[in-house]
Amino acid sequence: MRVLRPRFLLLCALTLWALLLPPSAVAATLELSGDLQPGMAVLLTVKGFPQGARLSGSLDRQPFPITPQGQAVVALDMEKQPEQVTLQVVVTPTGAPAETLTRTLTISKRAYKEERIDLPKKKVDLDQPDMTRATRETETIAAALKVREGRIGFERGFRQPVAGRFSGVFGSRRVLNGQPRKRHNGVDIAAAAGTPVTTIAPGTVVLAGRDYFFTGNTLVVHHGHGVVSLYAHLERLQVKEGDWVEAGATLGTVGMTGRATGPHLHWGVLVRGERVDPMGLPGIRH
Numbered sequence: 001m002r003v004l005r006p007r008f009l010l011l012c013a014l015t016l017w018a019l020l021l022p023p024s025a026v027a028a029t030l031e032l033s034g035d036l037q038p039g040m041a042v043l044l045t046v047k048g049f050p051q052g053a054r055l056s057g058s059l060d061r062q063p064f065p066i067t068p069q070g071q072a073v074v075a076l077d078m079e080k081q082p083e084q085v086t087l088q089v090v091v092t093p094t095g096a097p098a099e100t101l102t103r104t105l106t107i108s109k110r111a112y113k114e115e116r117i118d119l120p121k122k123k124v125d126l127d128q129p130d131m132t133r134a135t136r137e138t139e140t141i142a143a144a145l146k147v148r149e150g151r152i153g154f155e156r157g158f159r160q161p162v163a164g165r166f167s168g169v170f171g172s173r174r175v176l177n178g179q180p181r182k183r184h185n186g187v188d189i190a191a192a193a194g195t196p197v198t199t200i201a202p203g204t205v206v207l208a209g210r211d212y213f214f215t216g217n218t219l220v221v222h223h224g225h226g227v228v229s230l231y232a233h234l235e236r237l238q239v240k241e242g243d244w245v246e247a248g249a250t251l252g253t254v255g256m257t258g259r260a261t262g263p264h265l266h267w268g269v270l271v272r273g274e275r276v277d278p279m280g281l282p283g284i285r286h
Contacts, residue, residue, distance in 0.1 A: 028091050030101050032074075033157075033282040036087075038110040039078035039171055041227075041271050043157065043282040046070035046101070050093040060085040064272065065225045073154055073227050073282075075271035078171050078183060082109045112171035112183060126213075134213040144207035144220040145228050145270055151244065152224035153202030157283020159247060161198050161231065162254060162265050164191035170277040185275040186230065186268030193235055193263040195254040198247075200229050200269075200281070205243045205251075215266065216257025221245065226272035233260045 033043040046055055046066065055066040059074050066072040066089070074087065085105050092098040126134060168188030173180060199221055206228070207220035215232035219239065222228050235255025239245060256263045269278045278284070 028089075028099060028101060030087065030089060030103055034280075036074065036076060036105055037108055038076050038080040039275065039277045040280045041073055041075035041269070041274075041276040041282070043154070044072045044074050044087075044089075046089055046091070049091045050096070052094050054092040055089060056092075057087070057089045059087050062272075067152055067155070067225075069155070071155055073225060073271055075274040075276045076107065077274040078110070078112075078185065078276070080107060082107050110171070112173065113169055114175060115168065115172040115184070116175045130213060137209065137212040137214070140209060141207065141212075141215070141218065141220065141230070145230070146226075146273070147206050147220075147222045147228060148226045148272070150204050150206075150222050150224055151202075153247070154223045154225070154227050156201070156247070158200040158278075158281040159198075160189075160279075160284055161200050161229075161251075161267055162189055162191050162195055164189040164195070164254075164264070166190075167262075167264055168266070170279065183275075185270075186266050187278050188264050188266050190262065190264040191254045193253070193255055196250045197231055197234060197252050197254060197265055199245045199249050199251055200247070200267075200278075202244070202246050203229070205239050205241050205245060208237050208239065208241045210237065212258055214259045216260065217252065217255065218258075219251050221251070226270075228270050229278070230266075230268040230270075232266040232268075233257050233264060235263075 028049040029047045031045045036042050057064045057066050087103045089101045090098050167190040170187050172184045174184055201223045203221040203223040206222045209218040212218050217234040217237050219231045233255055234252040237252045239251050254263050254265050267278050269276050
C-alpha cells in the first residue's frame, strides 16, 4: 500500500481549507468611455467584479446607480468649476468584504460661445398671461426631467436624432434682443420641416406636451437612472406618454413650433439634473 507523504497531506489540507473559506473579492476595474469634463457624460463600466455583487457609486460625493451588469452614465454639469473630483465605486460580493475602487479626475475649465439672436418683442418681453402660461409649462417640463425610475436603455450608447446644420451650440450664452439670458443647455439642429426625429436610445416617453409657449410641441424620453432627452419645436408628435421606444424609433418631425424662427430641433440631455452636451454622449459620431 502506498504511504502518503506528510507534505502531500499538508497541501491537501490547505486546499480544502481554502475551499471552505468565504469567497474573497475579485480585483475589479473601472473603465470610462471618454474624458469627463464640464458638460460631458461618459459611460462607466465596472469590469471583473464577482457575479451577484452589489455595486454602488459616487462622483464628487454625489451617489449614482449602477446596473447589475456594471454600467452607469456619469456626468458633470456644464458649469462645473475646475478642480479634482473623486469617482468611487463600492463592490460588495456576497459573503465577502467590500472592495472600494477610486479614481481621481482633474476637471478643466470649459469655454463657451456667445450667441446674439433677434426675436419678435412679444416672444422676449412676455405679458402676464403669456408669462403665467410659460411658467406652468416650464414647471411641467422640469417635473418630467426629474424622473429617475424606469427601464434602462443606455447600455449600447446613443445616436444623433436628426441630421442637419448645427444652428445653436451647447453652452452658448444667449443674448435675446440685447438681453443676456441663461446658457443654451442643448443643441439646435436645422433641418427641413417634416424631417423625422428619432430617439437617441431606448427609453420611456415621460412627457408629450403640445403647443408650449417656448418649446412648442415637446417630448421628454427617460433612458433609465435619470438620463433624459428632450426634443422641442416639433411639427408633429408620433408617440404618447408611457410608450416604450427603441433606439432609432420615430418620435415626431422637425418643425418650428413655440419660440422658433425657423424649422429646427432643439435637443437637450440631462443626467440626474446635470446639463450635458448631447454631441458628447457615448456613441455619438461627430
